[in-house]
Amino acid sequence: MRRGQLDRLGLSRPELRAWALYDWANSAFMTTIVAAVFPIYYGAVAARDLPSAEATFRFGIATTIALAVVAVLSPVLGALADHAGLKKRFLLLFQAVGVVGTALLWFVGPGDWALALGLFVVANIGISAAFTFYDSLLPHIATPDELDRVSTAGYALGYLGGGLLLVVNMLWIARPHWFGLPDAGVASRLSFVSVAIWWALFSIPLFRRVREPPAEAATRPTAAQLVRVPFARLGRTLRELARFRQALLMLLAFLVYNDGIATIIRMASLYGSEIGIAREHLLLALVIVQFVGVPCAFLFGRAASRIGPKRAIFAALGVYVVISVLGYFMETARDFYVLALLVGMVQGGSQALSRSVFASMVPRDRSSEFFAFFGVFEKFASILGPLLFAAAIGATGSSRAAILSIVAFFVVGAVLLAFVDIEAGRRAARAAEAEAPRT
Numbered sequence: 001m002r003r004g005q006l007d008r009l010g011l012s013r014p015e016l017r018a019w020a021l022y023d024w025a026n027s028a029f030m031t032t033i034v035a036a037v038f039p040i041y042y043g044a045v046a047a048r049d050l051p052s053a054e055a056t057f058r059f060g061i062a063t064t065i066a067l068a069v070v071a072v073l074s075p076v077l078g079a080l081a082d083h084a085g086l087k088k089r090f091l092l093l094f095q096a097v098g099v100v101g102t103a104l105l106w107f108v109g110p111g112d113w114a115l116a117l118g119l120f121v122v123a124n125i126g127i128s129a130a131f132t133f134y135d136s137l138l139p140h141i142a143t144p145d146e147l148d149r150v151s152t153a154g155y156a157l158g159y160l161g162g163g164l165l166l167v168v169n170m171l172w173i174a175r176p177h178w179f180g181l182p183d184a185g186v187a188s189r190l191s192f193v194s195v196a197i198w199w200a201l202f203s204i205p206l207f208r209r210v211r212e213p214p215a216e217a218a219t220r221p222t223a224a225q226l227v228r229v230p231f232a233r234l235g236r237t238l239r240e241l242a243r244f245r246q247a248l249l250m251l252l253a254f255l256v257y258n259d260g261i262a263t264i265i266r267m268a269s270l271y272g273s274e275i276g277i278a279r280e281h282l283l284l285a286l287v288i289v290q291f292v293g294v295p296c297a298f299l300f301g302r303a304a305s306r307i308g309p310k311r312a313i314f315a316a317l318g319v320y321v322v323i324s325v326l327g328y329f330m331e332t333a334r335d336f337y338v339l340a341l342l343v344g345m346v347q348g349g350s351q352a353l354s355r356s357v358f359a360s361m362v363p364r365d366r367s368s369e370f371f372a373f374f375g376v377f378e379k380f381a382s383i384l385g386p387l388l389f390a391a392a393i394g395a396t397g398s399s400r401a402a403i404l405s406i407v408a409f410f411v412v413g414a415v416l417l418a419f420v421d422i423e424a425g426r427r428a429a430r431a432a433e434a435e436a437p438r439t
Contacts, residue, residue, distance in 0.1 A: 041189075102119075148301050285336050326339060
């Protein structure tokens with residue numbers, strides 16, 4: 001690929017390409033483990049001795065436990081990473097936790113629901129915490145005018161990498177004899193191992209090419225400081241949030257509209273199954289989302305440079321409103337494919353631009369700390385959205401009404417986003433950087 005093309009894609013320097021490639025590495029976990037293969041294997045094999053409702057309930061509890069652990073740990077570890085210069089080390093640590101937890105899923109057999117959920121919790125803690133430190137590297141490697149393109153490039157590569165391995169895994173499971181595998185169960189377990197290898201292998205460029213950002217502390221922290229400083233920094237940040245009110249407002253807007261996005265991601269297949277769409281159509285729709293997302297994420301990066309990231313996010317939220325309305329009227333697999341196409345067009349771009357906008361409005365020397373808060377808000381979106389979706393079903397007795405209720409997330413989120421002054425937020429962040437003391 002020529003230099004000019006790499007520049008347009010936001011991948012002009014080796015460290016930018018290495019950073020974006022990490023999205024390629026870890027997205028395989030999100031597609032194969034979170035979205036497609038593991039949930040099916042868990043329900044059909046690991047939890048086969050449990051009533052289906054009980055199996056689903058325990059799966060939901062396991063997911064909530066993992067997200068809650070990360071929500072508690074991330075702000076403290078993020079503050080420590082900024083102070084002591086440990087972003088890459090923490091990233092490596094939690095990636096190792098996630099990779100090992102994922103690889104050990106190979107040992108989950110029939111009836112092993114407790115082992116399956118225990119390893120699923122460990123792996124989810126690993127990947128969710130690793131995201132905090134990965135995202136926090138973005139403002140250190142990209143200039144302000146590169147942030148949107150680099151962030152969307154990461155999402156695009158993530159769609160491509162996660163989609164490619166998912167296709168391979170699906171082929172193993174659908175036609176195990178083609179690959180010398182005895183059955184679909186072994187193929188499913190092999191797919192879990194493939195995710196671990198993929199994640200570990202393609203993360204190597206990041207650790208080689210991306211430098212550890214400077215620590216806030218000018219001298220090596222003592223053991224006492226390593227314990228005391230993170231909590232002191234968190235207290236300071238909470239007291240100073242008013243100074244970064246534009247970043248805080250962006251977080252609130254993101255929390256609301258990402259509630260809607262997370263709900264669509266997590267509930268779409270369940271809703272499709274409920275109205276009678278076959279499993280093969282649901283899985284194919286997921287593949288469509290992955291591969292449509294590749295060019296569209298890049299296009300969002302270019303659009304942001306032309307019309308601004310806020311307007312690009314507004315456009316994505318408008319498409320999500322259309323998706324929710326069309327979901328209300330959905331009847332056939334063809335309708336589901338149309339929705340998958342629309343989701344693929346806007347999902348990566350909207351989330352990537354949210355990440356880059358927030359990155360531009362926080363002090364770079366405290367990026368891990370602030371991205372830990374970003375992660376906490378994102379995790380609450382993953383919990384609250386599906387919870388409110390279920391409440392809408394309980395109140396109306398209809399999943400269709402629940403799908404339509406998601407519109408409120410995008411409308412309210414857009415209203416909050418309209419009040420975000422990105423330039424004011426950036427000025428506040430740069431002023432805080434200039435005043436930061438070295439200890």
